[in-house]
Amino acid sequence: PNFVGNRIGLFALLRAMHGMDEHGLMIEEVDALCGKATCRPRSAVFRTADMVGIDTLVKVANHSFRALTGDEQRSTFELPGYLSTMVEKGLLGDKSESGFYRRLKGEGRAERQVLDCVSLNYRSPVKADFPCLAAARKIDDPGERLRTVLGCDDPGARFAWTTLRDTLLYAVNRIPEIAEGIEQVDRAMRWGFNWELGPFEMLEAIGVQRFIRRVEEDGVEVPAPLREIDQFYRIANGQKEALDPIPGAAYRRLPLAAGEIDLALLSSVSPPLATNREASLVDLGDGVFCLEFHSKMNSIGPDLLEMLLKAVRTTEEQGIALVIGNQGQVFSAGANLGVLAMALAAQKFDKVDQVVRLFQKASMALKYARIPVVAAPFNLTLGGACEFCLHADAIVAYAETYMGLVEVGVGILPAGGGCKELSLRAILEAERLGADVSPYLYQTFENIGMARVSTSAEELFGLGYLRHGDSITMSRARLLGDAKQKALALAVNYRPPIPRTDLKAPGHSLSASMSSRLWNLQQGGFISGYDRVIGNTIASVLCGGDVASGTPVSEERLLELEREGFLSLVGNPETAQRIEHMLKTGKPLRN
Numbered sequence: 001p002n003f004v005g006n007r008i009g010l011f012a013l014l015r016a017m018h019g020m021d022e023h024g025l026m027i028e029e030v031d032a033l034c035g036k037a038t039c040r041p042r043s044a045v046f047r048t049a050d051m052v053g054i055d056t057l058v059k060v061a062n063h064s065f066r067a068l069t070g071d072e073q074r075s076t077f078e079l080p081g082y083l084s085t086m087v088e089k090g091l092l093g094d095k096s097e098s099g100f101y102r103r104l105k106g107e108g109r110a111e112r113q114v115l116d117c118v119s120l121n122y123r124s125p126v127k128a129d130f131p132c133l134a135a136a137r138k139i140d141d142p143g144e145r146l147r148t149v150l151g152c153d154d155p156g157a158r159f160a161w162t163t164l165r166d167t168l169l170y171a172v173n174r175i176p177e178i179a180e181g182i183e184q185v186d187r188a189m190r191w192g193f194n195w196e197l198g199p200f201e202m203l204e205a206i207g208v209q210r211f212i213r214r215v216e217e218d219g220v221e222v223p224a225p226l227r228e229i230d231q232f233y234r235i236a237n238g239q240k241e242a243l244d245p246i247p248g249a250a251y252r253r254l255p256l257a258a259g260e261i262d263l264a265l266l267s268s269v270s271p272p273l274a275t276n277r278e279a280s281l282v283d284l285g286d287g288v289f290c291l292e293f294h295s296k297m298n299s300i301g302p303d304l305l306e307m308l309l310k311a312v313r314t315t316e317e318q319g320i321a322l323v324i325g326n327q328g329q330v331f332s333a334g335a336n337l338g339v340l341a342m343a344l345a346a347q348k349f350d351k352v353d354q355v356v357r358l359f360q361k362a363s364m365a366l367k368y369a370r371i372p373v374v375a376a377p378f379n380l381t382l383g384g385a386c387e388f389c390l391h392a393d394a395i396v397a398y399a400e401t402y403m404g405l406v407e408v409g410v411g412i413l414p415a416g417g418g419c420k421e422l423s424l425r426a427i428l429e430a431e432r433l434g435a436d437v438s439p440y441l442y443q444t445f446e447n448i449g450m451a452r453v454s455t456s457a458e459e460l461f462g463l464g465y466l467r468h469g470d471s472i473t474m475s476r477a478r479l480l481g482d483a484k485q486k487a488l489a490l491a492v493n494y495r496p497p498i499p500r501t502d503l504k505a506p507g508h509s510l511s512a513s514m515s516s517r518l519w520n521l522q523q524g525g526f527i528s529g530y531d532r533v534i535g536n537t538i539a540s541v542l543c544g545g546d547v548a549s550g551t552p553v554s555e556e557r558l559l560e561l562e563r564e565g566f567l568s569l570v571g572n573p574e575t576a577q578r579i580e581h582m583l584k585t586g587k588p589l590r591n
Contacts, residue, residue: 002064004179005192008199010060011073012167016045017080019163020117023155027100027114032128033160037149039142039196039205046100050093054086054100073170082117089120098122130156140297140329142196143205150206164202165215171199172223172245182232183242183254196329200232208232225249238269259481263292263327273314279307287320287491288484297333298326300384302355308362308388316370321487321494324366324388325376325480331401334383335359337410341579344570356415356566359384360559363417367391368499372490376483377401378476382453386465387416393490395470396483397457403465404453409588411530411575413538414448415566420558422448423542425464427503437506438513441542445514448542449535451588501554505544514539528590530574537565 031044065077093099103110113122132152139145186198225245241251272280278295291311315322375389378398426440460466518535581589
């Protein structure tokens with residue numbers, strides 16, 4: 001019964017609920033352990049149940065229990081008693097605004113509360129404070145994060161191990177009952193339940209034989225076919241292969257669907273054209289090259305900038321088009337703040353200036369390359385990564401792309417050409433329509449000043465980050481393939497653009513109007529005094545500096561204003577405080 005994902009996903013949810021009682025944990029602790037720490041969605045167990053609906057969960061679980069008469073883990077589908085009681089009391093989750101969690105609205109703020117499963121009363125949540133969570137918090141690689149959690153020896157880690165152990169064993173025993181191959185189960189859990197790794201990918205990350213030894217130490221039965229497997233997936237002769245946990249099974253090829261590109265497979269056949277610690281240049285075939293990021297969170301540092309410049313030169317000499325993309329967890333979290341923080345701490349402002357100039361040089365190299373450049377963003381595409389996309393000839397974005405210029409959160413402005421490019425677009429659009437530039441530039445000003453991030457690729461059109469000719473792809477697997485096709489189409493008769501030297505600056509009158517709005521916002525308590533300082537700096541850059549309206553300015557002048565504004569802000573202690581706070585907590589400071 002149920003779909004592939006529901007069979008495994010429901011088991012995982014219910015096993016965690018039973019495990020909570022076995023290990024004496026609380027709801028918020030279980031959700032912290034069953035979320036990102038173990039490669040699953042942040043909604044984890046109880047938050048997922050609230051979103052689905054407690055009544056729906058009860059019905060699906062009861063149906064499964066009745067139907068799965070021969071299932072070796074049938075007892076897991078028996079519901080904890082509190083679930084039926086919650087349905088009787090009308091605590092149905094999000095649909096009733098009360099479930100395992102609720103928000104109690106008070107004066108000026110809403111307090112988040114969590115259910116006590118014994119008394120069925122609500123209480124304030126407590127922080128899940130397990131060493132395994134602290135150890136995993138800053139690990140980006142999913143497999144390494146999972147191994148770290150399971151390798152710890154604290155109550156949280158023991159809960160994570162026993163519940164995940166049983167879930168992975170259950171998945172192994174479901175082949176071939178619910179799916180013909182392991183890749184179907186992994187895809188179902190990644191696509192349907194938003195797991196970072198599917199069950200068999202988790203086993204790969206843990207190490208199959210290591211997993212088996214630990215299961216045996218627990219006195220739990222290991223499925224016989226599992227004992228014969230060292231790895232479920234492998235790359236052989238440029239092809240990905242899978243081995244199912246079925247007696248007598250052999251590795252079978254996993255062919256790519258039409259239009260799909262796998263960078264790992266390409267790299268297994270031939271080495272990158274160029275590589276360093278942060279990025280590589282990969283040949284996609286047909287003269288199209290791909291600049292692949294592979295730094296931590298794909299953040300942008302000096303090495304990546306140097307590789308970008310090299311990628312443009314190499315593609316101009318040896319190829320016909322360049323795609324900027326990767327197949328990591330995120331497209332890019334933006335510039336490496338750690339590098340900036342160290343330079344500021346050492347008062348090396350000349351080095352900061354050099355890096356900003358290098359960043360701007362890289363962006364302009366993308367825009368004025370002799371070959372077409374196509375960006376393929378997905379997931380997080382923040383700060384400097386957004387600026388790279390803005391300078392590409394075209395963008396092919398994955399539907400779930402969360403893009404924005406978020407620099408104000410750390411007390412700076414976009415200085416990789418972002419302010420320049422968006423100002424240029426506003427000026428040219430107003431000129432094309434014979435309209436006043438003010439509303440176009442105000443939108444840009446608000447997008448940057450409020451650090452707006454799209455909630456989907458579709459929103460990027462409204463923000464002005466996607467333009468006519470850009471496109472959206474619904475499949476992550478096809479994203480690079482679609483970007484390659486766009487690049488090939490552009491390459492047929494490509495002519496690079498010419499740098500603009502005749503932009504009509506909006507001037508100091510418009511920047512003064514923006515400053516007036518900032519003053520009103522500060523007086524109303526909507527922004528801080530330093531927010532106003534940052535906003536005034538951004539307004540001056542966008543409007544072309546302290547010049548009269550209509551004064552001709554060039555792109556280079558706008559870039560110069562960006563650098564000056566950036567350097568003026570990084571010299572302030574408030575910016576240093578914002579950067580330090582972001583690095584420590586991952587959250588912006590509004591000082």
